[in-house]
Amino acid sequence: MALILLCGGCSSKPVPVAAPGPKTGADRKNPTELSASSIQQGKVLYHTADCILCHGKEGDGKGFEAKDTHMNVHDWRNAEYNKSFTDGQLYDVMAKGKDRMPAYGVLNTPDKIWLMVDYIRSLSMN
Numbered sequence: 001m002a003l004i005l006l007c008g009g010c011s012s013k014p015v016p017v018a019a020p021g022p023k024t025g026a027d028r029k030n031p032t033e034l035s036a037s038s039i040q041q042g043k044v045l046y047h048t049a050d051c052i053l054c055h056g057k058e059g060d061g062k063g064f065e066a067k068d069t070h071m072n073v074h075d076w077r078n079a080e081y082n083k084s085f086t087d088g089q090l091y092d093v094m095a096k097g098k099d100r101m102p103a104y105g106v107l108n109t110p111d112k113i114w115l116m117v118d119y120i121r122s123l124s125m126n
Contacts, residue, residue, distance in 0.1 A: 025092030027086070028086075030087035030091070031114060034122075038115055038119075039121075046116050049108060054073050055073055060076075076123040076124060082123065094113050
């Protein structure tokens with residue numbers, strides 16, 4: 001991975017920044033079969049993993065934490081936006097975190113994260 005060095009704000013020390021590369025986890029395949037059961041299990045996990053705080057109860061991106069902190073949280077009910085991520089990318093973001101979103105891989109098993117991916121997918125199927 002190539003690194004680009006940028007001047008880091010007020011300090012004169014260079015800050016390493018990863019150059020854009022392939023989308024992490026994009027090719028990872030979801031081992032769960034999307035079903036009514038996997039969606040329901042994922043919904044329960046989504047609500048108990050604090051996803052609703054930012055992403056909203058309905059996945060609309062209007063959780064109270066997102067509003068209060070001015071986070072750019074997207075609406076998972078939007079089919080076009082939802083399809084812009086592979087299952088592997090969704091898994092990777094949930095497991096490792098992204099920007100201000102914490103990593104939930106330390107709190108959830110891979111199986112539970114995959115079930116939440118199934119639930120997120122279902123939000124745009126209506």
